[in-house]
Amino acid sequence: MKNIDVCLTPELLHQYNLENKIVVVVDILRATSCMVSGFSNGVTEIIPVSTLEECKALQEKGYLAAAERNGSKAEGFDLGNSPFEYLDSKMKGEKVAVTTTNGTLAINKSLAAKEILIGAFLNLNALVEYLKNKEEDIIILCAGWKGKFNLEDTLFAGALAHQLKEDFQFACDAPLAAEAMYLTAKKDMMNYMRDSSHAKRLSKLNVVKDIEFCVQESIYDIIPYLDGKSLRLKK
Numbered sequence: 001m002k003n004i005d006v007c008l009t010p011e012l013l014h015q016y017n018l019e020n021k022i023v024v025v026v027d028i029l030r031a032t033s034c035m036v037s038g039f040s041n042g043v044t045e046i047i048p049v050s051t052l053e054e055c056k057a058l059q060e061k062g063y064l065a066a067a068e069r070n071g072s073k074a075e076g077f078d079l080g081n082s083p084f085e086y087l088d089s090k091m092k093g094e095k096v097a098v099t100t101t102n103g104t105l106a107i108n109k110s111l112a113a114k115e116i117l118i119g120a121f122l123n124l125n126a127l128v129e130y131l132k133n134k135e136e137d138i139i140i141l142c143a144g145w146k147g148k149f150n151l152e153d154t155l156f157a158g159a160l161a162h163q164l165k166e167d168f169q170f171a172c173d174a175p176l177a178a179e180a181m182y183l184t185a186k187k188d189m190m191n192y193m194r195d196s197s198h199a200k201r202l203s204k205l206n207v208v209k210d211i212e213f214c215v216q217e218s219i220y221d222i223i224p225y226l227d228g229k230s231l232r233l234k235k
């Protein structure tokens, strides 16, 4: 049977063989939630880069530049890291270069995979429908926080692993633990997340509405994937 596994932080990724695997990268707060929101609102291409310098260089080539460090928009860039910025009508048809603290790094660490998909609660069902018939093993890569474990990405990993468990067996205890957390949390996700370090950090920046938005399940029926250096929408 095919396997599904969860990598709880990019710092553990060296333990996983990505060859011929599908990697679903998740950074619920907020990078991958922003990406899914942007594509759902008509953004045509997103280039994830690891550094502010790379992002600036793409801004000079005409990309809208989204740059966040420690939760706030970096100086001199067009956008920060709120999904609501991506829902603005002026984003339709735009190409975006993006760098964030955790999410874009996680994408760039996954390049050895056969396929890289972008996951969020916002597109959970679309991912389940796409992945359930795939032959490849799946790794869900949690972006975490600065190399450490975080709650919200693990909850998403648990949700996805739970919904795929009829077709994929759990490769180790990480999907099992993530699933147990998700099943406990899902009745009141916002309340469960309230104590998480990331929610506390972002609430100091007055972005509680972003967190409420990012925990909504399956409001968008799309899947962004990495095509060369760019994220695009699966047809």
Ligand SMILES: O=C(O)[C@H](CS(=O)(=O)O)OP(=O)(O)O
Residues within 6 Å of the ligand: 027, 029, 030, 031, 032, 068, 069, 070, 071, 072, 081, 100, 101, 102, 103, 104, 143, 144, 145, 146, 198, 201, 202
């Ligand atoms: O802006 C965010 O949501 C976070 C900032 S931090 O990790 O709390 O410093 O960045 P992300 O890369 O989206 O996790």
